[in-house]
Amino acid sequence: MTSKGFRRAMLACMWIVLAFMYIPIIAIIFMSFNKTQYGGFPYVFTTKWYTTLFTTSNLLPAAMFSLRFAFLVTIVAVVVGTLCAYGMQYYTPKFAKRFNTILQLPIIIPWMVTAISLLLLFSFIGVGRSYVSMFLGNLIVVLPYVVLLVNGRFVDMDRTPESAAALLGASPGRVFMDVTLPAIAPGMLAGGIMALIMCFNNFVIQYYLIPVGENTLPTLVFTRIRSEYQADLNALSAIIVLIAVVVVILLSKLGFSAGSLMGMGGGNKKEGN
Amino acid sequence: MAGLRVNDLKKSFGDHEVLKGVSFEVESGKFLSLLGPSGCGKSTILRIICGLETADSGEVLVDETDITRVRPEKRNIGMVFQNYALFPSMNVAKNVGYGLKMQKVAQDEINRRVSEALEMVKLGGYETRRVRQLSGGEQQRVALARALVTRPNILLLDEPLSALDRKVRAEMQYEIRNLQRQIGTTTVFVTHDQEEALTMSDQIILLHDGNIEQQGDPHTIYSQPATIFASDFLGKANLLAGKLACEEGNWFLTDGKVKIRLNHVGGKEGDEIKAAVRGEYFEFCEEGAEGANPFRLEKKIFTGLAWRLIGRLGNQPMDISALGTAASELEEDRDYFVRIRPENVVYYNV
Amino acid sequence: MKKKKSDFRPNSLWTLPSAGLLLFLTVIPLIMLLVFSFMNRNLFAGQPWPGWTLKNITRMFHSAPYWKLMAKSLGIASIVTLICIAAAYPASWAIAKIVKPKNRSMFMMIVILPFFTSQLLLIYSMMNLIKTGGVLLTAMDAIGIHGMTTWLYTNKATVLILVYEYLPYMILCLYSSLEGIGDNIIQASLILGASKTKTFTNIVFPMSLPGLLSGILLVFVPVAGSFMEPGLVGGAGGSMVGSMIDTQYSTSLNMGYGAALSCALLIILSVIMALVRYFAARAERAIGGEPS
Numbered sequence A: 001m002t003s004k005g006f007r008r009a010m011l012a013c014m015w016i017v018l019a020f021m022y023i024p025i026i027a028i029i030f031m032s033f034n035k036t037q038y039g040g041f042p043y044v045f046t047t048k049w050y051t052t053l054f055t056t057s058n059l060l061p062a063a064m065f066s067l068r069f070a071f072l073v074t075i076v077a078v079v080v081g082t083l084c085a086y087g088m089q090y091y092t093p094k095f096a097k098r099f100n101t102i103l104q105l106p107i108i109i110p111w112m113v114t115a116i117s118l119l120l121l122f123s124f125i126g127v128g129r130s131y132v133s134m135f136l137g138n139l140i141v142v143l144p145y146v147v148l149l150v151n152g153r154f155v156d157m158d159r160t161p162e163s164a165a166a167l168l169g170a171s172p173g174r175v176f177m178d179v180t181l182p183a184i185a186p187g188m189l190a191g192g193i194m195a196l197i198m199c200f201n202n203f204v205i206q207y208y209l210i211p212v213g214e215n216t217l218p219t220l221v222f223t224r225i226r227s228e229y230q231a232d233l234n235a236l237s238a239i240i241v242l243i244a245v246v247v248v249i250l251l252s253k254l255g256f257s258a259g260s261l262m263g264m265g266g267g268n269k270k271e272g273n
Numbered sequence B: 001m002a003g004l005r006v007n008d009l010k011k012s013f014g015d016h017e018v019l020k021g022v023s024f025e026v027e028s029g030k031f032l033s034l035l036g037p038s039g040c041g042k043s044t045i046l047r048i049i050c051g052l053e054t055a056d057s058g059e060v061l062v063d064e065t066d067i068t069r070v071r072p073e074k075r076n077i078g079m080v081f082q083n084y085a086l087f088p089s090m091n092v093a094k095n096v097g098y099g100l101k102m103q104k105v106a107q108d109e110i111n112r113r114v115s116e117a118l119e120m121v122k123l124g125g126y127e128t129r130r131v132r133q134l135s136g137g138e139q140q141r142v143a144l145a146r147a148l149v150t151r152p153n154i155l156l157l158d159e160p161l162s163a164l165d166r167k168v169r170a171e172m173q174y175e176i177r178n179l180q181r182q183i184g185t186t187t188v189f190v191t192h193d194q195e196e197a198l199t200m201s202d203q204i205i206l207l208h209d210g211n212i213e214q215q216g217d218p219h220t221i222y223s224q225p226a227t228i229f230a231s232d233f234l235g236k237a238n239l240l241a242g243k244l245a246c247e248e249g250n251w252f253l254t255d256g257k258v259k260i261r262l263n264h265v266g267g268k269e270g271d272e273i274k275a276a277v278r279g280e281y282f283e284f285c286e287e288g289a290e291g292a293n294p295f296r297l298e299k300k301i302f303t304g305l306a307w308r309l310i311g312r313l314g315n316q317p318m319d320i321s322a323l324g325t326a327a328s329e330l331e332e333d334r335d336y337f338v339r340i341r342p343e344n345v346v347y348y349n350v
Numbered sequence C: 001m002k003k004k005k006s007d008f009r010p011n012s013l014w015t016l017p018s019a020g021l022l023l024f025l026t027v028i029p030l031i032m033l034l035v036f037s038f039m040n041r042n043l044f045a046g047q048p049w050p051g052w053t054l055k056n057i058t059r060m061f062h063s064a065p066y067w068k069l070m071a072k073s074l075g076i077a078s079i080v081t082l083i084c085i086a087a088a089y090p091a092s093w094a095i096a097k098i099v100k101p102k103n104r105s106m107f108m109m110i111v112i113l114p115f116f117t118s119q120l121l122l123i124y125s126m127m128n129l130i131k132t133g134g135v136l137l138t139a140m141d142a143i144g145i146h147g148m149t150t151w152l153y154t155n156k157a158t159v160l161i162l163v164y165e166y167l168p169y170m171i172l173c174l175y176s177s178l179e180g181i182g183d184n185i186i187q188a189s190l191i192l193g194a195s196k197t198k199t200f201t202n203i204v205f206p207m208s209l210p211g212l213l214s215g216i217l218l219v220f221v222p223v224a225g226s227f228m229e230p231g232l233v234g235g236a237g238g239s240m241v242g243s244m245i246d247t248q249y250s251t252s253l254n255m256g257y258g259a260a261l262s263c264a265l266l267i268i269l270s271v272i273m274a275l276v277r278y279f280a281a282r283a284e285r286a287i288g289g290e291p292s
Helices: A003-033 A048-055 A059-088 A092-107 A111-124 A132-156 A160-167 A173-200 A205-210 A215-229 A231-253 B042-050 B090-102 B107-120 B136-148 B164-185 B192-199 B218-223 B228-233 B323-326 C012-036 C053-062 C064-098 C100-114 C117-130 C137-140 C155-178 C184-190 C196-224 C228-233 C241-250 C257-288
Strands: B005-013 B016-026 B030-034 B057-063 B078-080 B152-158 B186-191 B204-210 B211-216 B237-247 B252-256 B259-262 B272-278 B282-285 B293-302 B308-315 B316-325 B336-341 B346-349
Touching: A003 A231, A003 C100, A003 C117, A003 C137, A003 C155, A048 A059, A048 A231, A059 A132, A059 A173, A059 A215, A059 C012, A092 A132, A092 C012, A111 A132, A111 A205, A111 C257, A132 A173, A132 A205, A132 C012, A160 A173, A160 B078, A205 A215, A205 B252, A205 C228, A215 A231, A215 C117, A215 C228, A231 C100, A231 C117, B005 B042, B016 B057, B016 B204, B016 B211, B016 C137, B016 C184, B030 B042, B030 B192, B042 B057, B042 B078, B042 B152, B042 B186, B042 C155, B078 B136, B090 B136, B090 B152, B107 B136, B136 B164, B164 B192, B186 B192, B186 B308, B192 B218, B204 B218, B204 B228, B211 B218, B211 B228, B228 B237, B228 B272, B237 B316, B259 B272, B272 C257, B308 B323, B316 B323, C012 C117, C012 C257, C053 C257, C064 C100, C064 C155, C064 C196, C064 C241, C064 C257, C100 C155, C117 C137, C117 C228, C155 C196, C155 C228, C184 C196, C196 C257, C228 C241, C241 C257
Parallel strands: B030 B186, B030 B204, B078 B152, B152 B186
Antiparallel strands: B005 B016, B005 B057, B204 B211, B237 B252, B237 B272, B252 B259, B272 B346, B282 B336, B293 B308, B293 B336, B308 B316
């Protein structure tokens, strides 16, 4: 486990994996400055696809819509999820365990099955595909992540300062704002980021529940990929990668670890049992 | 300043009856210790007094006003927690001033009183420090300042010293007691450490299994333990088994080999009894002196303050502790004679 | 006695909104999925109940394509999971044990960064890389490897893309387990005379099992249920079982049959996952680790 050759082999594997992950991304950024319509060679530098993206392309409006939509879902998920995590602290351990099982369902069930069963439900009650259906569908797949991440904070945090604040004359509302909220805020933030990204990206749920003829960014990209090479998509990809880099750097500066962001806080609690 | 009275508190968690009807009273300005092993219900009493826990029945009165149903934030009771319970998101001044802010005291008044309180706990100038940068002892002082700065009617201390190391702990014992005398706040102190309770308190209540085992001032509790549990919990007491006997109006414990005089408080001749005697109450004497009993010294251990002499009084094991010079002459595996005054012997029927 | 104003006290009722959402958006839809499997035709609001039938179930059991696709999906899911494990284990080991401690979290951030972009953009960029005339084939041509044909629109492309998408999850799971194994434990084992292989099978592997298990769950289940990837890159013969279920909803509109197919998929996946958990727990006990 400690010999030099072994360590080199392991490191080589790591770099190969990283290369595998990043070559396509780097290639797409590279191609976003290529003049050829169909992404072929020879390579001629241009920025015209960026101009297209910001002027005539339908990708940007879809991206903005997806972003607004994701924010809306995130806000609701964080509020409802935090309430839920707070309330769970007052469950008996046995009941909390049962509740946890149900809470994990939307994580464990493949999104496609969730989406189909929701489509059945909404058709049954007469709503069918609609923005409300899509909103609720996205909400239910991100809610468990928020609850689990915030609950993790509650489990880890020391609850006595809350009692101390109450004895110093703080009303329950003040206790929450002054003591509880600062302690659980990192969990809410991580849950919110998780929810935001998942909503922004969730193709499957949106594909089944969006009103016919409407598009979010994922559904639009899906249709566009199927049709033909679209150089403005390269430009958008490059921009999104750039944003992701900035976000990730920001988050690590704020002290988040990769595991805590993906909902795996201390170990592998996410899967539970 | 106010007196505290607690009437017939009962509390169960599930099937477990934690408090089985506890009543006591603390005079205004006094320092009361609730002493007992873990699980005896002492912390629960504290949590009921401050309102963090609700009793199943019974009442809590401050200056004869029933506060049993008052919400914790309206009780004006200060509390220091075992783990300090400081607010990690605030600096020292914000922590200490929190209660004043809740009382809507003006900011410059808050600043003044916070500095005063910090001076009082010897942390002058610590206002802008982050809580996490402080040592355990310093955190505890901040917690104390925070609890006292609002001038509470009652101060509750929930094992505040148990997380500190020995030296800091002794210092804090002294300081807390001093501060309490100075301010005169009625204080209830919870601890499982008998030495701490004995050094700090005006009054001690010994709890066992949800009941009061004994209450009184430290000296009485120590020298006159009312039960076998009390004698054992408050420092190591030796238990001697024997029969109650009476000769010419004087009462004794005898087991054939030893004969110890005691003050009769009940029972008749021939009763099986157990007597509790503390090792430090024995004195060495000549054979044939009044009350002399044979003691075989088997092992002597130096503990710093005194010698611990392990041996047998008659046939029964006995730990005697003796101060410095006298004991250093004694040799192991030799027979000596010891005696004890009758007022230092407490006995129980078995 | 009580004042209305200060009734903000937290209590278990605060879970009600979430519990309600879970009930109406997860539990009830799942029950409906089961119920609709026995439904005769499509159902829309306002229309009368079409009546019960076993038709969907018998049709499913007699559908050769369904079971063929099911087998293929489970096969692809197994291959993808195995490739992910094979690639992620050494990479996670390198990050957790070889890279300098201060750089570890940075490497992990690099690993999860693609997740912060977008699933579809990842697929798109991989498609662009490997397509005919794309960067990869052009580059290979340039260095003298000629005559390569693209994988795009074959099952290989589906596997490649799925590995690409799910590899970060596996690395993350394995990393958090491997990181928890103290270097001193490994050294102790080596000092006590255990061989390197023994140290791995007796110490490292059992301790990494929880992470491996969650990695398998996180990769196998969604991959087996995928339909978008085979649709985009699998070509004509690329369908997986998810594609067939999708057809019932997007093309042929046969809700009852689609529900029956999804129910069967869900049940099969649950059984497989239960088996994986069972064997993982047994393996752990057998090697002497504590059951998770």
